[in-house]
Structures are given as structure tokens and as C-alpha cells.
Amino acid sequence: MVYFTAMASDLQLPLRLYNYYRSSASYRVRIALAFKGIPYEYVPVHLIRGGGEQRSSEHHARNPMEQVPALEFTWRGERRVIAQSVAIIEFLEELFPEPPLFPRDPFWRARARELVEIINSGIQPHQNLTPTRMIDALVPGAGLKHAQHFNRIGLQALEERVRESAGRYAIGDEITVADVFIVPQLTSARRFEVDLSPYPTLLAIEANLASHPAFESARPERQPDYEPT
Numbered sequence: 165m166v167y168f169t170a171m172a173s174d175l176q177l178p179l180r181l182y183n184y185y186r187s188s189a190s191y192r193v194r195i196a197l198a199f200k201g202i203p204y205e206y207v208p209v210h211l212i213r214g215g216g217e218q219r220s221s222e223h224h225a226r227n228p229m230e231q232v233p234a235l236e237f238t239w240r241g242e243r244r245v246i247a248q249s250v251a252i253i254e255f256l257e258e259l260f261p262e263p264p265l266f267p268r269d270p271f272w273r274a275r276a277r278e279l280v281e282i283i284n285s286g287i288q289p290h291q292n293l294t295p296t297r298m299i300d301a302l303v304p305g306a307g308l309k310h311a312q313h314f315n316r317i318g319l320q321a322l323e324e325r326v327r328e329s330a331g332r333y334a335i336g337d338e339i340t341v342a343d344v345f346i347v348p349q350l351t352s353a354r355r356f357e358v359d360l361s362p363y364p365t366l367l368a369i370e371a372n373l374a375s376h377p378a379f380e381s382a383r384p385e386r387q388p389d390y391e392p393t
């Protein structure tokens with residue numbers, strides 16, 4: 165059952181998620197939507213084909229950063245779009261507070277956000293298509309090394325932090341937004357051929373979440389636009 169707040173009555177379901185199966189930022193939002201049991205329409209945006217559908221004028225209007233994900237919905241009768249996975253997930257949390265993704269305790273809520281930011285601003289921007297292509301254009305072959313370097317720095321920081329807090333998940337035994345970011349990041353790190361053996365706590369958290377229905381259904385290979393590589 166979807167738990168609504170009073171504000172959620174301003175929102176008209178279903179939501180439309182513009183995303184790409186392999187995008188880790190999209191994967192985060194898919195997990196959050198599934199975790200909260202919110203129905204949505206999946207609209208694929210192919211990031212490679214034809215120079216990238218994210219660069220089309222239609223998608224630019226949805227997200228001027230020309231990235232996925234972008235969540236479209238009707239709010240108080242007006243068609244609206246929000247981009248940026250953190251903003252989207254916080255919006256969902258406010259409108260659909262149950263089950264929660266943010267710890268109630270202020271310290272652990274801040275810690276969950278810290279783990280999120282290590283990934284969102286410390287790792288993912290360095291592995292993204294646009295910067296790695298630009299680095300490759302400057303120094304051929306350096307884009308992958310750049311992505312690997314920042315994955316290692318960020319994953320090490322995460323590993324040290326979660327060693328302090330992990331139970332079954334990143335923060336104790338309740339699933340939080342930190343888990344929603346960690347699982348897609350580990351999937352990306354494997355794609356960038358990063359050795360994950362130095363991060364046993366992160367790997368244990370990922371294993372504990374592998375069969376959770378929300379995490380399972382959000383996996384790249386379960387999406388309609390999935391392409392085996």
C-alpha cells in the first residue's frame with residue numbers, strides 16, 4: 165500500500181521516469197520508487213545512440229544538464245519535472261514517508277546524507293560520460309583511469325565509514341538512502357573494472373540487499389531498455 169501525506173494529494177500519479185538502464189543515478193531513483201511502492205512509467209533515454217538522446221531539445225527542456233534521471237509529474241494541475249537523484253528521492257520521501265529512507269535520528273540522518281554525497285559528488289561525476297569523454301579527448305585512454313581513481317578514493321571512504329555503522333545494511337539493520345546509493349555505485353565500479361576486494365563491508369551490504377524486491381527489480385538487467393554488452 166502506498167502511504168500518502170496530505171501534500172501527496174497535490175500530485176497526480178503515475179509518475180514518469182526518464183532514465184537509462186545503465187545509469188547509476190537512474191538506478192538510485194528506481195530503487196527508491198520500488199522501495200516505497202510508487203507506480204511509474206519507465207521512459208528510456210538512450211545516452212549513447214545518435215550522439216545521446218539526453219542532448220535532444222525535448223530532454224534539455226526536462227533537464228538543462230542533459231542528464232538522466234528526470235521525474236515528470238502533474239503537481240497542482242501543472243506538468244512539472246525534477247532532475248537530480250538526491251532532489252527526486254527527498255521529494256519522494258516527503259510525499260511518501262513510509263517506508264522511510266532517511267533515519268529519524270538527526271546524527272544518523274546526517275551520516276546517511278554524508279554517505280550519499282561521497283557517491284553523488286565524490287565519485288559519480290568523475291565516471292560520467294561527458295567528463296570521461298573530455299579527458300579521453302585530452303589524454304587518450306585516461307578517462308577510464310580517472311573514473312577508477314575516484315571510485316577507489318570514494319569507495320575507501322565509504323568502507324571506513326560503514327565499518328563504524330553497518331549491521332545488515334550501511335547504517336544498522338534498517339535500509340536507508342545510503343544503501344540506495346551504494347548498490348548502484350558498486351555496479352558501476354565493476355563496469356569500470358575496479359577491484360572491490362578492499363571493500364568487504366560494502367560487498368556484504370550489497371549481498372544482503374541482493375534479493376530485496378526493490379533492489380532486485382531496479383537492477384539494470386531488469387529494465388526494458390537493457391542491452392547485454
Ligand SMILES: N[C@@H](CCC(=O)N[C@@H](CS)C(=O)NCC(=O)O)C(=O)O
Nearest residue numbers: 187188189231232233248249293294
Ligand atoms: N547528480 C546527478 C547525476 C546525473 C548524471 O550524471 N547522469 C548521467 C548518467 S548516470 C548522465 O545522464 N550522463 C549523460 C552524459 O554525461 O551525457 C543525479 O544524481 O541525478
